[in-house]
Amino acid sequence: MTVDVDVLRAEIQKTYTQVSTAPQDEFMFPTGRAWARTLGYPAELEAVPEATVESFAGVANPFALGRIEEGAVVLDLGCGAGTDLLIAAQMAGPRGRAVGVDMTPSMLERARASAAEMGLGNVELHESLIESLPVADASIDVVISNGVIDLVPDKDAVFDEIGRVLRPGGRLQVADVVIHTEVSEDARDRIDLWTG
Numbered sequence: 001m002t003v004d005v006d007v008l009r010a011e012i013q014k015t016y017t018q019v020s021t022a023p024q025d026e027f028m029f030p031t032g033r034a035w036a037r038t039l040g041y042p043a044e045l046e047a048v049p050e051a052t053v054e055s056f057a058g059v060a061n062p063f064a065l066g067r068i069e070e071g072a073v074v075l076d077l078g079c080g081a082g083t084d085l086l087i088a089a090q091m092a093g094p095r096g097r098a099v100g101v102d103m104t105p106s107m108l109e110r111a112r113a114s115a116a117e118m119g120l121g122n123v124e125l126h127e128s129l130i131e132s133l134p135v136a137d138a139s140i141d142v143v144i145s146n147g148v149i150d151l152v153p154d155k156d157a158v159f160d161e162i163g164r165v166l167r168p169g170g171r172l173q174v175a176d177v178v179i180h181t182e183v184s185e186d187a188r189d190r191i192d193l194w195t196g
């Protein structure tokens with residue numbers, strides 16, 4: 001892998017800072033509430049404030065793989081502005097907890113403001129890389145993630161971390177982009193293909 005990871009992270013942050021500060025702009029990927037509804041999101045989507053959902057940039061619906069049980073501890077890898085996180089927090093309820101991790105501060109600000117607006121006391125947010133999680137071993141019941149792992153070159157580090165933080169019997173519900181053919185070296189080095 002010859003892509004410069006620091007340059008790649010900076011470009012990804014630039015793109016998703018724009019998604020969180022100027023969500024009305026045109027992007028190379030779909031965003032917003034209409035897109036989430038098209039993906040068949042559960043009813044809890046409607047309680048999530050526009051300030052979060054207008055910056056939704058997921059690729060599919062991780063709750064199609066199952067609802068979060070009441071009382072569960074959920075970790076959202078790359079939670080962005082918090083659409084999935086705040087849906088998970090509603091499903092987990094006050095006896096559960098929803099923990100969001102993202103590296104883009106303006107995304108986390110939106111998630112934090114919306115959690116406060118919804119009066120959710122069971123939401124925790126961390127500014128961090130998902131390759132190195134600020135989460136204790138075996139402390140998570142369900143890991144969710146939407147459109148994030150495809151942006152990370154070192155996927156082994158992410159899956160090692162998922163294995164470390166999940167409790168025995170815990171589960172992973174990922175929505176992401178999967179490519180079924182080998183990606184050429186040239187394409188791997190093109191940062192615009194990673195961020196778009």
Ligand SMILES: C[S@@+](CC[C@H](N)C(=O)[O-])C[C@H]1O[C@@H](n2cnc3c(N)ncnc32)[C@H](O)[C@@H]1O
Nearest residue numbers: 056057058078079080102103104129130146147
């Ligand atoms: C396509 S957006 C998806 C956001 C959210 N999951 C959603 O569905 O709206 C990708 C998010 O992943 C975050 N991200 C990308 N690479 C990351 C990394 N290595 N560590 C932490 N966050 C990362 C970006 O900051 C951005 O908020």
